[in-house]
Amino acid sequence: MAALIVSSARHPVIASGLVLRYPEKQPIVLVACGSFSPVTYLHLRMFEMAVDYVRQNTDFEVMGGYMSPVSDQYKKPGLLSAYHRVNMCTLATEQTSQWLMVDPWEAFQSYQRTAVVLDHFEYEINTIIGGAQLSTGERRPIRVVLLAGSDLISTMSEPGVWSEKDLDHILAKYGTFIIERAGSDMDHATEALARWRHNIFLVPQLIQNDVSSTKVRLFLRRGLSVRYLLPAPVVEYIEEHNLYTEDAPSHDKKDREKERSIDIIVMSHGHW
Numbered sequence: 443m444a445a446l447i448v449s450s451a452r453h454p455v456i457a458s459g460l461v462l463r464y465p466e467k468q469p470i471v472l473v474a475c476g477s478f479s480p481v482t483y484l485h486l487r488m489f490e491m492a493v494d495y496v497r498q499n500t501d502f503e504v505m506g507g508y509m510s511p512v513s514d515q516y517k518k519p520g521l522l523s524a525y526h527r528v529n530m531c532t533l534a535t536e537q538t539s540q541w542l543m544v545d546p547w548e549a550f551q552s553y554q555r556t557a558v559v560l561d562h563f564e565y566e567i568n569t570i571i572g573g574a575q576l577s578t579g580e581r582r583p584i585r586v587v588l589l590a591g592s593d594l595i596s597t598m599s600e601p602g603v604w605s606e607k608d609l610d611h612i613l614a615k616y617g618t619f620i621i622e623r624a625g626s627d628m629d630h631a632t633e634a635l636a637r638w639r640h641n642i643f644l645v646p647q648l649i650q651n652d653v654s655s656t657k658v659r660l661f662l663r664r665g666l667s668v669r670y671l672l673p674a675p676v677v678e679y680i681e682e683h684n685l686y687t688e689d690a691p692s693h694d695k696k697d698r699e700k701e702r703s704i705d706i707i708v709m710s711h712g713h714w
């Protein structure tokens with residue numbers, strides 16, 4: 443499918459046929475699903491944290507990392523058009539990394555559940571590309587693994603957000619690396635998911651950083667600088683296209699609370 447072929451053109455590992463460097467390891471790719479409105483350094487850091495965790499604690503080898511921006515039909519408050527979100531993710535990955543990519547397949551169509559998105563990656567990487575290649579020429583399937591923050595995983599215990607069938611499909615077949623997120627308790631996030639424990643890897647955030655897209659959007663609306671919170675080409679893209687200046691306040695209670703708390707901090711420092 444075009445999505446991955448486009449990405450592979452600039453990806454040395456995929457361009458060379460996804461060659462497994464350590465044959466004794468199990469090859470994996472990391473897939474992060476989300477709004478990325480806009481992409482922040484924390485989104486990129488999630489992948490680096492997962493790779494450090496993989497090296498130190500597992501027998502996996504990470505062959506690549508993908509961001510998969512959600513479709514416009516997700517209709518989350520503050521969700522800019524897929525066109526701009528994919529462009530920003532592309533700038534962020536192309537200019538900062540050799541192994542991170544954006545796959546636009548999910549973004550430019552109707553809303554797709556995460557289980558379906560992971561199946562798409564599984565098909566593209568194993569059926570179309572043929573998985574990983576060993577130096578002997580032998581091929582080995584690559585496991586697709588979901589990469590997510592603990593706030594997203596905690597929604598897996600909320601009624602009505604994920605179907606039981608999808609949860610089993612995602613956690614039994616693929617598994618997940620969960621990145622600790624400030625304000626979202628990891629134990630709470632996973633307590634209802636114990637039956638898939640063997641496929642859930644908890645990655646602690648050793649340097650606390652709670653940058654979020656909601657905060658970045660709020661800063662932009664208030665005319666505050668977001669430099670050094672996002673990759674410079676993304677900041678320039680936002681300025682050039684005058685994005686997020688008229689972002690509507692969120693309808694979501696949790697997001698409104700986040701915005702209010704930032705407003706209080708900013709006002710107490712006398713910015714307006």
Ligand SMILES: Nc1ncnc2c1ncn2[C@@H]1O[C@H](COP(=O)(O)OP(=O)(O)OP(=O)(O)O)[C@@H](O)[C@H]1O
Pocket residue numbers: 474475476477478479484485488520589590591592593594595621622623624651652653654655656657
């Ligand atoms: N600061 C962070 N720490 C850990 N995980 C994060 C952080 N920011 C985003 N993520 C994770 O990145 C993925 C994509 O998130 P998404 O774009 O929906 O981010 P968000 O920053 O929470 O957005 P918004 O603020 O618009 O709700 C999710 O799995 C989310 O949990």
Ligand SMILES: NC(=O)c1ccc[n+]([C@@H]2O[C@H](COP(=O)(O)O)[C@@H](O)[C@H]2O)c1
Pocket residue numbers: 475476477511512516518554555556557594597603604605608
């Ligand atoms: N049932 C599902 O497949 C399901 C439920 C909630 C969120 N998600 C995904 O999680 C990602 C992030 O969502 P939020 O930005 O709402 O946290 C999105 O890609 C969304 O599609 C999937």
